[in-house]
Amino acid sequence: MMSLIEANLPALQVVLPLVAAPLCALLGRGDRSWAFACLVTFVTFAVSVALFAETYAGTIISYRMGGWEIPLGIEYRVDRLNAFVLLIISGSAALVLPYARRIVAAEIPAERQPLFYTAFLLCITGLLGITITGDAFNIFVFLEISSLATYALVASGSWVNKRALTAAYNYLIMGTVGATFFVIGVGMLYMITGTLNLADLAVRIVEHGDSSTLRMGFVFILIGIGLKLAMFPLHLWLPNAYAYAPSAVTAFLAATATKAAVYVMLRFMFTVFGFDYEFQADTLRMVVLPLAVIAMFAASIVAIFQDNLKRMLAYSSIAQIGYILLGLTFLTETGLTASIVHLFNHAVTKAALFMVAGCFVLSAGTCSISKLGGIGRDMPWTTAAFVVGGLSLIGLPLTVGFISKWYLVLAALELGWWPVALMIMASSLLAIIYVWRVIEAAYLQPAPEGVVRKEAPLSMLIPTWIFIGLSIWFGINAMLTSTAAGRAASALIDSSHILWKE
Amino acid sequence: MPEYLTPALAYVAAALLVPFVPKGALRGLYLAIVPLAGILIFWGLTPGTYNAFNVMGMQIGLMRVDALSQLFGLAFSVAAILAALYAWHLRDTIQQIATLLYAGSAMGAVFAADLITLFVFWEGTAIASVFLIWARRTEGSFAAGMRYLIVQIGSGVILIAGIVLLYRETGSIAFTAMELGSPATWTILAAIGIKCAFPFLHNWMHDAYPSATVTGTVVLSIFTTKLAIYALLRGFPGTELLIYIGIAMALFPIVFALLENDLRRVLTYSLNSQLGFMVVGAGIGTPLAINGAAAHAVASIFYQGLLFMSVGAILFRTGTARATALGGLYRTMPLTMIFCLVGAASISALPLTSGFVSKSMILSAGGYEKMFPVWIALLAASIGAILHTGLRLPYLAFFGSDGGLRPKEAPGGMLAAMGLTAALCIAIGVMPAAFYALLPNDVPYEPYTFSHTIVQLQLVAFVALAFALAVKRGLLPKAERGIVLDTDWIYRRLLSAILGSIGRLIAGLWKGAGRMIASSLNWGAGIVYHLHGPRGPFARTWPTGAMVMVVAFLLGMTLVVTYI
Amino acid sequence: MTGSPETQSKSMPGSILLGIDTARGGRIVTWCLLLICAGLAAAGFTGHLHGYFEIEELPAFYGWFGFLVAIGLGIAAKIIGIFLKRKEDYYGAGSTNLEEHPASDLGMEASDA
Amino acid sequence: MSDLGIDLDYIMGRYNYWLFCILMMTGLYITVSRGNLIKKIVGLNIFQTAVFMLYISMGKVIGGTAPILTEVPETIYSNPLPHVLILTAIVVGIATTAVALALVVRIRESYGTIEEDEILELEHDMDFGSGAAQGDPVA
DSSP, X not given: OHHHHHHTHHHHHHHHHHHHHHHHHHTOSTHHHHHHHHHHHHHHHHHHHHHHHHHHTSOOEEEEGGGOOTTTSOEEEEOHHHHHHHHHHHHHHHHHHHHHHHHHHHHSOGGGHHHHXXXXXXXXXXXXXHHHBOBHHHHHHHHHHHHHHHHHHHHGGGGTOTHHHHHHHHHHHHHHHHHHHHHHXXXXXXXXXXXXXXXXXXXXXXXXXOOHHHHHHHHHHHHHHHXXXXXXXXXXXXXXXXXXXXXXXXXXHHHHHHHHHHHHHHIIIIIIITTOSHHHHHHIIIIIHHHHHXXXXXXXXXXXXXXXXXXXXXXXXXXHHHHHHHHHHTOSHHHXXXXXXXXXXXXXXXXXXXXXXXXXXXXXXXXXXGGOTTHHHHSHHHHHHHHHHHHHHHTOTTSHHHHHHHHHHHHHHHTTOHHHHHHHHHHHHHHHXXXXXXXXXXXXXXXXXXXXXXXXXXXXHHHHHHHHHHHHHHHHOTHHHHHHHHHHHHHHHHHSOOTTOO | OOTTOOHHHHXXXXXXXXXXXXXTHHHHHHHHHHHHHHHHHHTTOOSEEEEEEEETTEEEEEXXXXXXXHHHHHHHHHHHHHHHHHTTTOOOHHHHHHXXXXXXXXXXXXXOSBHHHHHHHHHHHHHHHHHHHHTTOSHHHHHHHHHHHHHHHHHHHHHHHHHHHHHHHHSOOBOOOOOBTBHHHHHHHHHHHHHHTOTTSOHHXXXXXXXXXXXXXXXXXXXXXXXXXXXXXXXXXXXXXXXXXXXXXXXXXXXXHHHOOBHHHHHHHHHHHHHHHHHHHHHHOSHHHHHHXXXXXXXXXXXXXXXXXHHHHHHHHHSOOBGGGOOOGGGTXXXXXXXXXXXXXXXXXXXXXXXXXXXXXXXXXXXXTTOXXXXXXXXXXXXXXXXXXXXXXXXXXXXXXXXXXXXXXXOHHHHHHHHHHHHHHHHHHHOHHHHHTTSSSOOOOOXXXXXXXXXXHHHHHHHHHHHHHHHHHTOSOOOOSSEEOOTHHXXXXXXXXXXXXXXXXXXXXXXXOHHHHHHTTTSHHHHHHHHHXXXXXXXXXXXXXXXXXXXXXXXXXXXXXXXX | OXXXXXXXXXXXXXXXXXXXXXXXHHHHHHHHHHHHHHHHHHHTTTSOOOOSSGGGGSTTHHHHHHHHHHHHHHHHXXXXXXXXXXXXXXXXXXXXXXXXXXXXXXXXXXXXX | OOSSSOOHHHHXXXXXXXXXXXXXXXXXXXXXXXXXXXXXHHHHHHHHHHHHHHHHHHTOXXXXXXXXOOSOTTOOBOOHHHHHHHHHHHHHHHHHHHHHHHHHHHHHHHHSXXXXXXXXXXXXXXXXXXXXXXXXXXX
16 A cells, blocks of 8 residues: 555645545535645645655656656656655645635635635645646646636635736736747647657757747747746736735745746756757846846835735745746856745745735734734734744845845856846845835834734644744755755756756 | 854853843842853863854854954953943843843854854844944934944945855855955955944944943943954954054044043044054054054953943933033042043053053054054054043043032942953053963063153153143143034935935825826936836736737747847 | 032042142142153163164153144144034934933932032 | 748748737737727637647648548558647636636626726726725725
């Protein structure tokens, strides 16, 4: 039995939440569906841990779905990189779901809750599927599974604020356009190589040589995934979707959705395209690099002026994605390490911050910064969590934010890109401002008259503080994450054919 | 030895426990004992680096024990004990915790073998110490503390930038002597320079120290600047530039010290000038000069601390440190006066005091190297020190025109602390050999030659005569209520005027009148707000169509780029 | 100057020095200083003074150099003060220059202020 | 002919790509230009259909028949894989359309309109109108 489970771990990772999802809908109202969803995510997380442990040493697990031969059938392929991402996704889910019970009870009518958890599980399925699969078209399918579930999840915020509906609609249009671009790109690649397996694609693209179809495919995939991961001017769907989705959903999406998309980007850029041709690096550096830098500033400045805490954090996420993309465009091992480590670090920090926002919504009924005056006294633990998370967002030493920025600056300097390094530091200063605005409101402004605010319940505080704890723990003891990220980065660099590799 | 042990740990651990120790004598004792525990950790260890480990491929070393770090560690510890005694009367838990953390950070920084550890504790001193200013709990002290914090944190940020550059350059973060020349080392020097109060970087000190609490100022005077001197001695010994910086630093504060009315500010200027001597010593860089700088730093911790303590005692009893309100206090505070005079004698380098045995080393080092301009400038600076702190300060406080105040003598704890510090100043002056044995370099030096003694006595006596005449003839600036402009004018007036107008503008925009936005578009702030504010295109909810347009446009652009 | 410090003299511990801040006391101190200076200048000639520079060989160099520099510094400070001195409220109300030290941090027992 | 004039063979030989391009652009154009939320979805559908065409046409092998097993050994089959893929994609497309339409229904219930301009105006009022409270989740 055990060996059977062990042999089918990669399939279980995806199938478990997928099968659980409809069951969840059948369980009926209330806590039963929640408890079931929780249980499923815990098991899913355990599977991820097992996969991570198995691949940590460098083994690559190749799993044939349905037993078909590899280039023909769908392959699930787990290596260090996606094991790491799987861990982030299932770990976030396992922490967000326990957190979700109280806030979901407050935000969504009881009879809809089973469906909500069903969508949640489907979303997890999709994200895990994107990450684990080794087949380009399968990525598209899972991308759409997760996206469709996400549209529904975002729209379920409409019980609180009807704007969630338009946010979800916009997200749907943009997400569909993105996914379709992606599938066009995959089609182009299929046209020239006749395969959809990522590893196989990498080999055949080299054999095939440069062509305009390849270039087309490259651009369509870049833009398609760029849409999904909210690359700067393609981020327009994100702020409203994050701001009006139910708080638990926002926390989960912020930690995982864009991260999975970043993973796909990394996978395609390095493993599939592999930089055999000059144009790939040029496009990255001429398009993505400037956009990433603009994102760091433009989005941060918008965040400064936002009054809605969730929307502010959403814009901050766009800026943080800028950092991740920046690390990618360096095309060096340190740069990639920075990206991957920031993938994790930002997931942890942002999840915690959005959870804090959720706590505010639950207790104070608002997350408008101007109405949070003096909340530091009423909700000391929640607000303290925000302060620590905010420090991590700024990148203060002893928090994870510092680790990512350290690697990022290091990578920029390695290439001798002084201005970029300076800009990374300068944009951190903007983070100080928007974090400070909240701290100022929470501690220095008087509480509004006649408002009673209780500290958030433990079921929400504990997951929040676990994320905060992680962001401190991995900030002090960065060995595990940076080693894992470094290994994943070197594996990616090795799998690519970067011409100028020393 | 456990891997994470550093003297700083003892302080931090102790600081966490402070709230649980009952206030009063027990807590006073507790605070005085902590530094002893700190000494126990490093004392008697054979030189070497302890508690080293590897983080992210960088070699961290928490405890580097050698003569230099032990000397500063010991001096800081003793000074921390004396400061705890001085603050015996204090019942303010925040200040007590801040003092421990501050002293602990300084200790940690002194024993840091690598730059990252140095950086962490460097920022630690900044953050912990600001509470000593804020603890005054007035609007002015909050603002001053904020300015202080910004400068100090800024120093840390510059330091980390320098460290990153250095790491890039050399692949090492070890804290050893550096050669000025690369951007990395310049940046690090700038960071140290801020903490060290180099000219034009000095103003935080004169802004913040007089704004702290009675005991806070004493504690502040001990650590931050001496830590910077330590860092210079460790990182930039023999850097010629430091000689010139040091001379400027020794000379320019004299004028300010002579003009100032606030006695605590007089002392910060005199401290600034004394730091100049040490910087020159570090710049000369010969073994004797390094010894002199280290010795002078240690001596100055005590005599400057003693002076701050005595002025603090006056403030504590009278509620003011303004020279114009004081005078004639010798009647009722004779012990404080005597201790102050010991401090004054030390800073004047009177034989048999600590200043004599330490300052003369730096002058001699300059003399041996035949650096005439350096030597004569330092001589002039010594004269200035005799004048403004050796004579003017006690004169204004204890003699001079009677301000009519008849306060009680300082409380017992303060007297004990001042008495012990005074004894220490004299002990160092009387037994230089024992003191010299602690110095980093093994260079024979004898301060009490006939020549040295007699010329120094001549110098002090004639300056005293000049002072007496100048007071009589009105050749010295009168003590008047008022302030003296310093470089803080740049950021407190000029910059705040500029920022104030920008701030008002933004505040106006914030209120959100569309008219205002339109009329202020020409302003940069207006433009940013217009673009990024809640209604700006970056923040607006775009129509779906426009979003798709953006996507299509970007796709097209990227295709073009790819095909080029 | 106070009205009659003598009347309180018995109760004050520092009474030994009482009168030092009168004009007569000042004169005595000045004369004492003159005597000490003369003595030290003379002492300087009793033995050879080892210096590092030739200028130190000048008779009583430290004496007159110290005297002149001290006077010079005093005058320089006076002149510079004309340009740099400002009223205490120059930096506005929220400045420590202006505010009294908060009483909570003090122990102003028996102060006549 | 090939240098200066228009290479007709080149253009005609790739007519399926042109069709794909035109359909794609039409779809995108509708999505961009129409304010009606339903019409936008129609545009999106056309856009997706363009992709289906691209995939199916690239699976075509000249002279090939539909990929259904015949008894004749030398039969040339078209590539079946793109067809399979597109079957999946069509399902995905339908699901997307369904979710989108469901959303439009809800939007119509909540806002009383499905014209984007009007919705944006309503939302702008919610943000900046009198008594507006940003970030207040209670609408």
